[in-house]
Amino acid sequence: MILVNYAASFFLIALGLYCMAVKKNLIKILIGMGLCDYGTNLLVVSVGFNPGGTAPIFTAGEIHPGMFFVDPVPQALTLTSIVIGACTTAMVLGLIIRIKAKYGTLDSTEIRRLRG
Amino acid sequence: MNDSRASKPVLAVSLLLILCIGLAAAIRMAGSAPTYDGRSTDVSVLQQDAHAYDDSGADGVAAVMVNENNEKTAADNVVYSVVFNYRGYDTLGESFILIGAIAGTTAILRKKGNKASAAIVGTRGDAGQEPLKVVSYRTDQKSRTKYRRKPVIVKCAADFLLPFATVYGWYIILHGAMSPGGGFQGGVLAAGTVLLVYLAYGLTGIRKVFHSHFLHYSETAAEIVYVCIGLAGIAAGLHFCFNFVFPAGREESAMLMNDAVGYHVMAGISCLLIMMLEALDTDDGSSREEKKS
Structure with missing residues (x-):
């Protein structure tokens, strides 16, 4: 079953790269960046998964003999990744706002063109 | 045009290649043993x-x-203890990324030589009179009509949901030591209330409700609190981010660090959202004027 997670994460990364490479609208390029980000997060979380494992929390009264934990380290690393992704998205959105104000368009081919 | 035509097959082939390599890696990874065998x-x-x-x-x-x-570490949640005890330095650096993003967005969205730029984040909200002047300097009538035009249903729904959204965000922050969640996730959820207020009351509502100047400073203060709690371990002769268990019960110093990070993220993301909404409003006004003329 973990194969579905891995395949979906790589599919998301490829889809994000497709969006960034093909689309001309800056917002769509940003969505592609976000898709890449989420794909990577899904991949890192899936790496730590262990079938049948529970969340790595020592809750009082809910731990029974025979239970075992999944890997806590990738989950903690994903936290870092999520925050960085959110900050990048916010900064790119700020840049897009400025570009729209300056050029009046969101089309990347229009922005690239020389103006006189 | 010629260039783009030639590059399309190349692009398709390279994307297919990436996808195929990814799928092959997925099959290989799915067959391998888990990174941590908890059964032992x-x-x-x-x-x-x-x-x-x-x-x-x-x-x-x-x-x-x-x-x-x-x-x-005396913490129940292992992910939480990894973030706030084992990798305390890393969490500190992570918070600095947020500060860097806010500084970058402030620099990007700042307007040069325009008095209305003060409305973005700098001096407005400082004293009671200044922001009003700034608001009236800009398109006063427009914002007023916008304020009135908001539909009643959205306003009522936002009024109903605002307390729940805030309580849910802060529940995730404060309960981070015992359940999944913590400062980072809860902070973002609590900052979502800015968007709720914007949906219901527009930019005028945000200007009235939120004190973005205070948020900007208290965010840095929360970061300083985090560092001070981390340094307390060194002052006691132990290591950075040592988890002190208070004598009263199950409270630990890492919980305070978690709360500091939660406040930091909430204030930072709120600041970012307010800055962006302010910039969007000015742009909308100018572009509409351009279209009319």
């Missing part, structure tokens, strides 16, 4: 008496962290 650790025995548990069988970083978690 008896969790229920470990919870009852962490000091008596035999750590010699620990294989790898995750096993060591799980086996020594109760003994060394």
Whole structure:
């Protein structure tokens, strides 16, 4: 079953790269960046998964003999990744706002063109 | 045009190649053993008496962290203890990324030589009179009509949902030591209330309700609090981010660090959202004027 997670994460990364490479609208390029980000997060979380494992929390009264934990380290690393992704998205959105104000368009081919 | 035509097959082939390599890697990874085999650790025995548990069988970083978690950090949630105890420095750096993003967005969205730029984040909201002047300097009538035009249903729904959204965000922050969640996730959820207020009351509502100047400063203050709690471990002769357990009960100093990070993220993301909404409004006004003329 973990194969579905891995395949979906790589599919998301490829889809994000497709969006960034093909689309001309800056917002769509940003969505592609976000898709890449989420794909990577899904991949890192899936790496730590262990079938049948529970969340790595020592809750009082809910731990029974025979239970075992999944890997806590990738989950903690994903936290870092999520925050960085959110900050990048916010900064790119700020840049897009400025570009729209300056050029009046969101089309990347229009922005690239020389103006006189 | 010629260039783009030639590059399309290349692009398709390279994307297919990436996808195929990814799928091959996925199949290979799915067949391999998990990074941490939790079955070798008896969790229920470990919870009852962490000091008596035999750590010699620990294989790898995750096993060591799980086996020594109760003994060394006194936190229930292992992910939380990894973030705030084992990797305390890293969490500090992560918060600085947020500060950097806010500084970058402030620099990008700042307007040069325009008095209305003060409305973005700098001096407005400082005194009671200044922001009003700035608001009236800009398109006063427009914002007023916008304010009135908001539909009643959205306003009522936002009024109904605002307390729940705030309480849910702060529940995630404050309960981070015992359940999934913590400062980072809860902070973002609590900052979502800015968007709720914007949907219901527009930019005028945000200007009235939120004190973005105060948010901007208190965010940095929360970061300083985090560093001070981390340094308390060094002052006591132990290591950075040492988890002190208070004598009263189950409270630890890492919980305070978690709360500081939660406030930091909430204030930072709110600041970012307010800055962006302010910039969007000015742009909308100018572009509409351009279109009319």
